[in-house]
Amino acid sequence: MEALTGRLPEDISELKTRMGESPDFIVRELVLVSQQHMAIFYVDGMVDKPALQDSILHPLLHRIAEDNVTLTLLQESILDTGEINLVDSYPNALDQIVAGDVLLLLEGSASGLLVAIPGWKDRSIEESKTQSLVRGPQDAFTETLRTNTTMIRRRIRDTRLRLTNFKIGKITKTSVTVMYLEGCADATLIANLTTQLNQIKVDRIIEGQYLEEILLLDMKPLTIFPRIYNTDRPDVIASGIMEGKIAILTDGTPFVLMLPALFTDFIQSAEDYYQTAVYGSLLRLLRYMSLFIGLLAPSIYIALTTFHQDMLPTQLLLSLAAQREGIPFPAFIEAMLMEITFEILREAGIRMPRAVGSAVSIVGTIVIGQAAVDASIVSPAMVIIVSITAIASFIIPAYTMSVPVRLLRFFFMGMAAILGVYGLTIGFIILTVHLCSLQSFGIPYMKPVAPFRKNANRDAIFRFPYRNRKQQTATAKGNKP
Secondary structure, eight states: OOBOOSOHHHHHHHHHHHTTTOTTEEEEEEEOTTSOEEEEEEETTSBOHHHHIIIIIHHHHHTOOOSSOOHHHIIIIIOOOSOEEEEOBHHHHHHHHTTTEEEEEETTOSOEEEEEOBOOOOOOOOOOSSSOOSSSOOOOOOSOHHHHHHHHHTTOOOTTEEEEEEEEOTTTOEEEEEEEETTTSOHHHHHHHHHHHHTOOOSOOOSHHHHHHHHTTTOSSOOSSOOSEEESOHHHHHHHHHTTOEEEEETTOSOEEEESOOGGGGTOOGGGGTSOHHHHHHHHHHHHHHHHHHHHHHHHHHHHHHTOGGGSOHHHHHHHHHHTTTOOSOHHHHHHHHHHHHHHHHHHHHHSOHHHHHHHHHHHHHHHHHHHHHTTSSOHHHHHHHHHHHHHHHTSSOHHHHHHHHHHHHHHHHHHHHHTHHHHHHHHHHHHHHHHHOEETTEETTTTTTTTOTTGGGGTTSOOOGGGOOOOTTGGGTOOO
């Protein structure tokens, strides 16, 4: 039996049974002035108690003067709340009750009213903790879906902004919203994404990463590079939507997905556009330089000191040789020991309590590095190289891009230890070919560098003044800007 019966005692018993007689499932039975019996159902802690009292209970008990009360009368004349819907089955009613709605059942009616007055505690809007800026908006997304969509609407006050809602997850029934600007986003991509989301059959969606992994499951070739951008900054998402991209918001997480995502998106920062064009361009060049340092610095050191000593100036070579005197390990083993140690300290600093995490990671790095040098396990030059590499990797604005850089660092270190500079060259060619073969939902990953687009490059590496920039809404469509 799935449909409501209209017999109040049976409906109350069935709903309690389906909820497992849960103590937070509240059932309030009322007798109206017309002597009709009514019941109110809600989950304690999921509804706004003052709104329940003022907008539902008070009107029901003090405003009704009619002898025959109907659901239509309640919906149109009595209840003060804005969102009221009819429901006629147990599953639909319970789905909305556990989502924060209040169910009203009237004796003799085979339907009920669902009144939306959610009232759980929300985290207030705070500053972004993953992509902080010196200048620019300081607000960040929260875990509440409707708050997040509102923050985007505040920035895009255009009637073409479209929202499509989904319920994904057999158990969690997580609310997911797709946002895009009609006329800017690719209609084919929107249709394909909608089909993919409707076909997802999983038990739970807790965070946007669940959706990201599912959406990329069938995308070839496999890669460690991110092809969906995520951020907790509303200004970044709003800017992407206005460029023709699609945002996916998941209830319960402050991180919003944006697609398609290109390689250059992960190197750029919102602050590039809140500073002058010259300063923004310098910052971007610094990030690209830091990207190469974080990727290749240890491997270049290994290659030069192991195979190509003649490429070093004599004075520098003598200094490095003096430092390595008494070191029992080759440069590759040195670098591996230091890199693995630093990765352990990095993760320890993240997982430990915030009050002591940063102190432990900093003190641990200094103490372990100095002790390793004093014990002649590693050379001072290697400590400097690893430290510069670690600092350079933190400059990349998107954390999801720093992860593949850290992983590939070990690959290039191995290539340098085997073949020296030739190994680095081979590895770099393989990496370049791999990046150029990638696509993000039909858009070349390295666009506009490969394939080369002259006009689009005005905002890829350098940040040109606004008067010299054209509208980039065609970027997400794959058309030539």
